[in-house]
Amino acid sequence: MKLSLVFLFVIVDIVKKGNLLPAAYGFLTTHSRHRVRGLMSYPKNAESNGVERDEVVEKLNQAKEIVAQAISIGAPAYNVGDIARCAQVYEQASNQLAPFLPNDLQSKLLKEVSGIDGMDDDSRAWALRGLFDSISGYQLPFSPMIIGDDSNIVFQPFDATILPAEPRPVMDSVMGGISEGSWVPELKTFRGTTSLANNGGFSSLRWRFQTPQNWSHAKGIYFQSLQHSSPTEHTFRLILKDATCEQIRLSNFKAVFANPNESKEPLLIPFSAFDQMEQMGNPLVGSPGFRPSVVTEIGIMAIKPTVVGSFELHFEEWGLYN
Numbered sequence: 001m002k003l004s005l006v007f008l009f010v011i012v013d014i015v016k017k018g019n020l021l022p023a024a025y026g027f028l029t030t031h032s033r034h035r036v037r038g039l040m041s042y043p044k045n046a047e048s049n050g051v052e053r054d055e056v057v058e059k060l061n062q063a064k065e066i067v068a069q070a071i072s073i074g075a076p077a078y079n080v081g082d083i084a085r086c087a088q089v090y091e092q093a094s095n096q097l098a099p100f101l102p103n104d105l106q107s108k109l110l111k112e113v114s115g116i117d118g119m120d121d122d123s124r125a126w127a128l129r130g131l132f133d134s135i136s137g138y139q140l141p142f143s144p145m146i147i148g149d150d151s152n153i154v155f156q157p158f159d160a161t162i163l164p165a166e167p168r169p170v171m172d173s174v175m176g177g178i179s180e181g182s183w184v185p186e187l188k189t190f191r192g193t194t195s196l197a198n199n200g201g202f203s204s205l206r207w208r209f210q211t212p213q214n215w216s217h218a219k220g221i222y223f224q225s226l227q228h229s230s231p232t233e234h235t236f237r238l239i240l241k242d243a244t245c246e247q248i249r250l251s252n253f254k255a256v257f258a259n260p261n262e263s264k265e266p267l268l269i270p271f272s273a274f275d276q277m278e279q280m281g282n283p284l285v286g287s288p289g290f291r292p293s294v295v296t297e298i299g300i301m302a303i304k305p306t307v308v309g310s311f312e313l314h315f316e317e318w319g320l321y322n
């Protein structure tokens, strides 16, 4: 474990210095140069967190497969100087992608692809690689959904006995950035500004528990009356840490959420959504899954590419549901 972590840090370092060719290391999606600005959209049919959602996510995963495959061929070609081949492979892949993408990603793809027509191979390769990175990094947000009266969901709000009153701000300053954010308790609002300066781009608040919480009786976390800035663009992340995360520097689990329709319904995020431990946004492949029986920290985050600039996130109540 130790060794592989060191390896990861080294890679991240290399990428930050910008020495990587467009293709290498597909899992490092957010650091490459010449990135096409992030995809700021989600499908119109994402409101349901049930079957429909599963289908959209499954197709999205197929799109990510296509992208990973293309990169695994195009990258080595580019790296040995065969830029034309790389551009060709990327273009072929981009032509297959549309049916697998959620609606709004599709329009984004088509727009990008039509924009590369007159470009030379190198620019095309970079542009498509940027688009591919956006697709690999895209996660379908959870949104509020209509819950039938017969659904028997039990809501257990967080209160002062569970949550510490004051969250701890964690900003991209840990990596040299200058983003800001704070919790306004009387308004139940998280507000701030994310900045891309110094390779930054996130702002978060963390509530740490005195002792690990055993939430194994619950299905997940809910928010009531969620509202936020730029409803159709901004997405936010819910962060959880369990006892394992405490052993691995800067690791956590995250799920993306948004309320694009400004719906008044509750937002439910199941623990099953926290299926991949990450470290500074990179998946720790092979790491253990989230354990709701030993939760040490909960937090909310605004992060690039969907949030750049000022943001506000408000909710009346949050807690556990089952």
Ligand SMILES: *[C@@H]1O[C@H](CO)[C@@H](O)[C@H](O)[C@H]1NC(C)=O
Residues within 6 Å of the ligand: 043, 044, 045, 046, 047, 048, 143, 260, 261
């Ligand atoms: C938003 O509202 C539209 C129109 O009422 C609806 O079709 C769509 O499913 C809703 N949900 C999301 C997440 O856009």
Ligand SMILES: *[C@@H]1O[C@H](CO)[C@@H](O)[C@H](O)[C@H]1NC(C)=O
Residues within 6 Å of the ligand: 214, 215, 216, 217, 293, 294
């Ligand atoms: C957590 O609670 C469940 C019952 O809800 C219990 O079975 C389990 O042993 C507890 N786990 C820990 C780590 O305390």
